[in-house]
Amino acid sequence: MKFLNMNENAVSPIVATLVLIVVAVVGAIAVGVIMDGLSQDVGNQVDVNKIGGSSGEILIAGSTTVQPASELLAKAYMAEHKGVKITVQGGGSGTGVSSVGMGIVDIGSASRAVKDAELGKYPDLQTYQIGGSGVAIVVPDDVDTITGVTKEGLKALYDQTITDDSATVGAVVTDGNITGAAAAGAGTVNVTIYQRSEASGTEETVAKEYLKYPGDSFDNTGAEGVNGNAGVAAAIADGDKDNIRLGFIDYGYVTSNHKALDVDGKECTKDSILESLKGNDNDDSYVSALARPLNYIVNGNPSAIVKDYINFAQSPGAVDSIHEVGMFSIVEFA
Incomplete structure (x- = not known):
């Protein structure tokens, strides 16, 4: 019995130490998850409420009709949002729809409406008309x-x-x-x-x-x-x-x-x-x-920064940029 008691006394500190380590690790992970969730919530609030000071990247691709307008709109937007980088590419309207549907780009551009077949393949597509030509x-x-x-x-x-x-x-x-x-x-x-x-x-x-x-x-x-x-x-x-x-x-x-x-x-x-x-x-x-229309297309609800850029593209502040390439802003005829 004494031998047994001696082993128990010898082991107990080790077990206690291991338990403390496990509790500490689990606690750290839990705190990390909570803090990460809190930081995401705060980050989302910053994006929504203070978009002018946020940073990020937006990739636009698709219609070669919309492309020159997008290039000027991106330039104007980035001038007011120093932390944002917007890249504009062509490829055609079909490429714009499929690229955003597959999540390759943030915004697909098209000089036509989204087709029923495309909506069947990518049911979460949303269209925002920015102008016409x-x-x-x-x-x-x-x-x-x-x-x-x-x-x-x-x-x-x-x-x-x-x-x-x-x-x-x-x-x-x-x-x-x-x-x-x-x-x-x-x-x-x-x-x-x-x-x-x-x-x-x-x-x-x-x-x-x-x-x-x-x-x-x-x-x-x-x-x-x-x-x-x-x-x-x-x-x-x-x-x-x-x-x-x-x-x-x-x-x-x-x-x-x-x-x-x-x-x-x-x-x-x-x-x-x-x-x-x-x-x-x-x-x-x-x-x-x-x-015909000049459309921006997103897959699902756009991020705060993408939505803010689209809001700009649909605003009176975008008229001059769209005019410069011989097209019309949505505010002129909608």
């Missing part, structure tokens, strides 16, 4: 034989690239308007037709909203494919009256090297696009089907 049908500036195009004429051009398996087609021009397409010959001019290579909201506006074209794109035609609004704009500008090229770009990409054609008798101007965005349907408005 219009699609211009353009040829090189020095082309004097063509001043406008009709819906039937434009559709006939893309249809002919299917049957000819070529981007160069014969366009029937009547009173300065492209009214149809036929084999090159008397009464026609040769025109090289362009489309977008990647998934594009600009292309869908023309193909789906305006022409009701099968497949909502021109991917099954022989039209020349070029990446981005900037790519199509450059390709058209490289043509001339002896090398006529025709394509579609956002109005914000129209330069002195392009002629924006009348569409169905309606002028394509900045003022006429704004009239259309306002919902007006008169002689001063552009074709309503070619006016």
Whole structure:
């Protein structure tokens, strides 16, 4: 018995010490969890209530239409929020939606609405419209034989690239308007037709909203494919009256090297696009089907800093930045 008692007395201090260590470790972990939760709560309050002093990064990608507006908006926002870094990339509207849906970027940009199929795949997507613009049908500036195009004429051009398996087609021009397409010959001019290579909201506006074209794109035609609004704009500008090229770009990409054609008798101007965005349907408005939104898309509820940036993009303070690239802020027509 004495031997047993001696072992118990010898072991007890060790056991007691181990118990104290375990209690200390568990207590430290518990305190750490509590403090971490408290710090997150405080951090969230700082982000919401004192966003001007917070820091963070925002990645935006998608529509090449929205891209130049986003670049200027990001620059203006970062000037007022020194701790924030915003990176803007292109890729097309389809890329914008899928990238934000997969959590690759914080904001996806699109010059069209989110499709039902996309919502089915990413059900938590939320759309915030920041502005609007219009699609211009353009040829090189020095082309004097063509001043406008009709819906039937434009559709006939893309249809002919299917049957000819070529981007160069014969366009029937009547009173300065492209009214149809036929084999090159008397009464026609040769025109090289362009489309977008990647998934594009600009292309869908023309193909789906305006022409009701099968497949909502021109991917099954022989039209020349070029990446981005900037790519199509450059390709058209490289043509001339002896090398006529025709394509579609956002109005914000129209330069002195392009002629924006009348569409169905309606002028394509900045003022006429704004009239259309306002919902007006008169002689001063552009074709309503070619006016479209500039959208920011997030997956689920945005973080405080992302929401604050979007609020800025929708505010009167964003008007000048969006105007600078030939587009309109949501506050001007909503």
